[in-house]
Amino acid sequence: MKILIIEDEFLIARRIERMCREILGPILSEISCIGNLADAKVYLETNKLDLVMLDLNLNGEDGLRILQQFAAESFHTIIVSAQKEKAVDAFDYGVVDFVSKPFEKERLKLALDRAGSTIDMGTKQLKFLSVKSKGTLKIIAIAHVAFFRGSDIYSEIHLESGEYFLHDKTLEQLSQLLSHSFLRIHKSYLVSIAQFECFLNKAGGRNFLRLKNGTELPIGRTRYPTIKDKLGLNR
Structure with missing residues (x-):
């Protein structure tokens, strides 16, 4: 599995990376971290990914722009954000889960399980x-x-x-x-x-x-x- 973390807070990005490595083990083949929208767009245009883990506030820029621009791509997206009020908009663009900050390892594991399986997503439907x-x-x-x-x-x-x-x-x-x-x-x-x-x-x-x-x-x-x-x- 190839993962990109888009998160502007360095310590949070490294925490997500460490947890992903612990949870996924040998399933994880590659993981990268990017802290701004412009570099993230370039990376997404030039790399094939399985999963993106996205913050919605990137130095004041709206992470939803990534969802809108790259919703045609094959990767799944998990939102990791404190902006709970944007959850409905995010699910409209087909994210598989919304992990609210602060979060524990067990919650991140559930999100990764959902991304890698066909777990029933309840009423959270792509629009x-x-x-x-x-x-x-x-x-x-x-x-x-x-x-x-x-x-x-x-x-x-x-x-x-x-x-x-x-x-x-x-x-x-x-x-x-x-x-x-x-x-x-x-x-x-x-x-x-x-x-x-x-x-x-x-x-x-x-x-x-x-x-x-x-x-x-x-x-x-x-x-x-x-x-x-x-x-x-x-x-």
Whole structure:
């Protein structure tokens, strides 16, 4: 696991680094610390990471700008901050946890466990994704997404309007962040529950799900009973 700590207080940054090394052990392959927004942006643009641990007050600069600019990247983010009032805004951009300062090792361990697994995130749901389109950053509301399609190490975001964009998060990562509003119907598809219209049974025992915009997507054979149950169609 490769981690970047973005924290302007040297002693806190080193404490987080030490705890990460103790908690993760050999799983941790690389960890770096940066104390300002400008250097953090350069590092994020030139390095592939698994996790960012981010303070929201960086010498008076707003750490949320990192979330907004890099929400299209594949890494997960844990906020470590005393600014509890910004927790709601942070979760809107898909952070996996918000660790309030001051914190203990056990609390940091829980956050790291959440980042490395598919632990249920309760009501903390992703509301926006950012994508890079034609050299600019575009913010997409999750409410306008019909489905995601896996494409190698990327995902395609398909909007209800028919537009689609590439995103650097995998389907597995998106499933973790959207566990209550989307269903994994196939190894290659993650579908908005709100966009569901009906099931289709076709020749050869193949099952499909039709969305409100008319799109038909295949359902994995082993997933069909579970999906019907989650949509309340077995009751």
